[in-house]
Amino acid sequence: MATSDQLWKWNLECFRASVLNLVMIIIREEQPSDAAAIRRVILEAFDGPAEADLVHKLRANGKFRLSLVAELNGQVVGHILFTVVAIEDADPSPRTLGLAPLAVLSEFQRKGIGSALMRSSLERCCDMGHDAIIAVGHPEYYPKFGFLPASRYRLRCEYDVPEDVFMALELRAGALQGIRGLVRYQPEFGEM
């Protein structure tokens, strides 16, 4: 059985390791040379190639609005992408982006990398002048970052998805108030 002295040392080591990891995570914009590494991350994080192929198509068609990578010790371990979505019938239409996909290599999941990508990208989207973000995904994950069911804002998804997985976040307070309508993604999403 470990003594309290050993436990204290072990705790200190863990603390140092986590600080080191935090310090070495870099969140930055995607560079042309990152494409292959991003594909590897997405292929590994999701079942099947659909998301990786979608990202390839969106990149080729110039549809990226913001693409960030998480780099740990020089390795790309996470990726997040935003593309423009339209809210049909909303006039004026808030400047809204769709978040998809978000991926972290399984070996590095549950270490805060997804959160770091989320926080940095939401701040950048706000600085870029966007009003709101739409996400389709885990209903237990996105609310950690302030997302609410999009139905609260009377927004509907063009795809047939369960209500709780379709979420929205106001980057500017009130940006989605009084707005209602159908959210349309870039056509490449419909080709998945």
Ligand SMILES: CC(C)(COP(=O)(O)OP(=O)(O)OC[C@H]1O[C@@H](n2cnc3c(N)ncnc32)[C@H](O)[C@@H]1OP(=O)(O)O)[C@@H](O)C(=O)NCCC(=O)NCCS
């Ligand atoms: C979802 C994903 C991006 C999260 O990345 P991550 O680096 O593991 O997330 P974090 O470590 O920052 O986790 C932050 C919090 O969310 C929780 N969490 C992580 N993954 C989760 C998931 N799939 N569902 C619900 N909660 C999740 C963590 O436990 C943590 O909770 P805490 O703050 O209470 O401790 C990652 O698990 C992943 O790539 N999954 C496969 C692809 C995928 O499903 N992408 C999202 C599509 S919607």
